[in-house]
Amino acid sequence: xxxxxxxxxxxxxxxxxxxxxxxxxxxxxxxxxxxxxxxxxxxxxxxxxxxxxxxxxxxxxxxxxxxxxxxxxxxxxxxxxxxxxxxxxxxxxxxxxxxxxxxxxxxxxxxxxxxxxxxxxxxxxxxxxxxxxxxxxxxxxxxxxxxxxxxxxxxxxxxxxxxxxxxxxxxxxxxxxxxxxxxxxxxxxxxxxxxxxxxxxxxxxxxxxxxxxxxxxxxxxxxxxxxxxxxxxxxxxxxxxxxxxxxxxxxxxxxxxxxxxxxxxxxxxxxxxxxxxxxxxxxxxxxxxxxxxxxxxxxxxxxxxxxxxxxxxxxxxxxxxxxxxxxxxxxxxxxxxxxxxxxxxxxxxxxxxxxxxxxxxxxxxxxxxxxxxxxxxxxxxxxxxxx
Ligand SMILES: [Zn+2]
Ligand SMILES: [Zn+2]
Numbered sequence: 001x002x003x004x005x006x007x008x009x010x011x012x013x014x015x016x017x018x019x020x021x022x023x024x025x026x027x028x029x030x031x032x033x034x035x036x037x038x039x040x041x042x043x044x045x046x047x048x049x050x051x052x053x054x055x056x057x058x059x060x061x062x063x064x065x066x067x068x069x070x071x072x073x074x075x076x077x078x079x080x081x082x083x084x085x086x087x088x089x090x091x092x093x094x095x096x097x098x099x100x101x102x103x104x105x106x107x108x109x110x111x112x113x114x115x116x117x118x119x120x121x122x123x124x125x126x127x128x129x130x131x132x133x134x135x136x137x138x139x140x141x142x143x144x145x146x147x148x149x150x151x152x153x154x155x156x157x158x159x160x161x162x163x164x165x166x167x168x169x170x171x172x173x174x175x176x177x178x179x180x181x182x183x184x185x186x187x188x189x190x191x192x193x194x195x196x197x198x199x200x201x202x203x204x205x206x207x208x209x210x211x212x213x214x215x216x217x218x219x220x221x222x223x224x225x226x227x228x229x230x231x232x233x234x235x236x237x238x239x240x241x242x243x244x245x246x247x248x249x250x251x252x253x254x255x256x257x258x259x260x261x262x263x264x265x266x267x268x269x270x271x272x273x274x275x276x277x278x279x280x281x282x283x284x285x286x287x288x289x290x291x292x293x294x295x296x297x298x299x300x301x302x303x304x305x306x307x308x309x310x311x312x313x314x315x316x317x318x319x320x321x322x323x324x325x326x327x328x329x330x331x332x333x334x335x336x337x338x339x340x341x342x343x344x345x346x347x348x349x350x351x352x353x354x355x356x357x358x359x360x361x362x363x364x365x366x367x368x369x370x371x372x373x374x375x376x377x378x379x380x381x382x383x384x385x386x387x
Contacts (some may be wrong), residue, residue: 004132101116118278137269145325147329184332188328188330190329194233197320199230200316202227203310205224207222252353261327297317
């Protein structure tokens with residue numbers, strides 16, 4: 001089921017507003033809280049269900065088709081054929097990715113919305129209305145909390161401009177409007193892990209002193225057996241659970257301020273893109289454990305002071321997982337093209353912290369925009385510039 005939050009006043013599609021933290025109607029200016037909109041939606045849904053029950057299942061609700069597209073030569077042919085876009089470029093390529101596309105029907109205009117199988121919030125490519133894919137956000141897939149966007153799109157664009165002005169990548173094409181139109185706000189799925197860590201750390205602590213005797217300069221090294229046993233709790237260690245986002249890039253956007261977290265409600269996503277997690281917490285755990293082990297070791301080492309050298313002799317790090325939580329965190333993304341390569345600029349949608357250049361897979365850059373044109377753009381440019 002897909003849904004668009006409609007204005008109670010004029011039935012226009014409402015968006016979450018980053019600066020007010022409320023749902024706003026761009027048509028009549030009406031503003032409502034997230035809770036009110038969710039409540040109205042639930043009432044509407046209950047009414048619709050009652051009506052559907054009355055109609056005794058004459059009609060099917062929703063319409064989902066899953067199309068398996070293997071992004072190879074044949075796949076591009078089939079997409080191109082389906083949408084009447086011709087392409088004659090048949091140079092071989094090496095990129096092989098499997099993308100599961102899904103087709104939904106827009107509840108506002110009836111247009112077809114094509115997304116991949118992790119998209120949870122997108123826009124209709126025909127009427128532009130924000131559209132939520134409810135089944136990606138309910139039941140097991142429901143995030144427990146989220147941090148709403150507080151930074152507006154303009155600020156992300158401004159930061160990107162300032163960054164390109166630094167001279168790293170200056171061609172004017174970069175700052176052109178078309179490039180900046182690819183700015184999208186995305187709720188990225190993250191797992192937060194709470195770990196208890198026990199570190200047993202042994203080191204050789206050295207204290208060095210010098211002495212001059214006649215012509216000789218003597219160096220004394222005193223060795224101390226240093227032992228530290230540390231118990232630490234690391235709470236809310238984040239790991240992005242998105243296949244689409246680069247792990248390192250997401251790490252660079254930290255820290256997020258978790259005290260601003262809100263209970264998850266779907267209206268927050270209206271007007272943004274959102275993805276559901278591609279990985280479970282179990283799949284993410286090894287990556288987080290490596291990180292937590294480093295924290296533990298650094299912490300233990302940091303308590304050893306007053307030595308000229310500290311040489312690690314042994315360490316034993318034990319971790320126990322206490323809790324995981326599935327959350328969505330706000331990220332502004334600008335994808336851009338430079339000399340035929342695709343790059344990505346990202347900004348923490350809560351704090352404004354930015355991270356620049358990373359080449360991204362062309363097919364993935366296309367999917368980010370969730371619309372059929374963008375997907376095709378991604379698939380076809382993978383073949384070397386059809387457009
Ligand atoms: Zn309105
Ligand atoms: Zn539409």
